Amino acid sequence: MKVLITGGAGYIGSVLSERLLDTGFDVTAVDNLLYGQHGPFHRAADPHYDFVFGDARDETLMKTLIPKADVLIPLAAAVGAPLCDRDPFFARTVNLEAVQLMNRLRSPSQRIIFPTTNSGYGTKSGEEFCTEETALEPISLYGKLKVQAEAELLDSPNTISLRLATVFGMSLRMRIDLLVNHFVYEAVTRGYLVIFEKNFKRNYVHIRDVADGFVHCIEKGDGMLNRSFNLGLDSANLSKQELAEKIQCYVPKFLVQYSEIGSDPDKRNYIVSNQRLRDAGFEARRSLDEGIVELIKGYRMIGRGQFGNI
Secondary structure, eight states: OOEEEEEESSSHHHHHHHHHHHHEEEEEEEOOOTTTTOOGGGGGTTTTTEEEEEEETHHHHHHHHHOOEEEEOOOOOOOOOHHHHHHHHHHIIIIIIIHHHHHHOOTTTSEEEEEEEGGGGGGGGGEEEEEEEEOOOOOOHHHHHHHHHHHHHHHHSEEEEEEEEESSSSSSSSEEEHHHHHHHHHHTTTTEEEESSSTTTTEEEEEHHHHHHHHHHHOOGGGTTTTTEEEEEEGEEEHHHHHHHHTTTOTTTOEEEEEEEOTTTTTTOOOOHHHHHHHOOOOOOOOHHHHHHHHHHHHHHOSSSSTTOO
């Protein structure tokens, strides 16, 4: 089976590509290497892997690649509210229009597995579990574009949407801005962090569980079609303060200051139920504790920051 991934050298894409190859799929990864990362050089000799330097918004390119695939995974995206607010045109063209392009060019026999975000649940109380039936109320441009793309795909045949919790864990194209990754990075490099909205809650999931979830949708997704599924770890519905305190168990000298100043661009404050995906046969299994230990080890591999003196 052949899988086409846009954003295939990104944070999730690089891990997913490895997982798919190890499972026995053929993978074509499309990426414009926007953030200066390099492709997976160690896969250049692999006949089951191909890398295309290009843009998911390039209709001429996508017309040549899409017909060759059995499964399509549009990971290319401007991720996060701050980035989307900084460049709304870029955000709309890649987060929505590139997905619409893929959907228009594919045949109904080709499955799209779409990664969206559970930040679409918006400003809930943090006390009641959000399910896939909970009304979506995104307030950021990022959330709104993802919700619109999901709605259009689910009105099309042979689609599955995975509403991802906040992802954590190491990747070849590392992202330190994601909440768990960021908190652990500050703990092991600076030993100090100021946290605002300490009681705001959200759900978390390990990046390798995300990759496993995509594989499940390919191999066993026939009964999941045209539905959305929360993909997170039920035991990791935590507030920012609870997350910081868990990290302190592994980095005891980590000092945390809680501030009344500052706000989340998404205003996220929710807890999420992942029961629907569990009923479909898949459950995230890697714990937050495992992820923290992994990140501490991984950050030792990064070494001193490029612009730091100490």
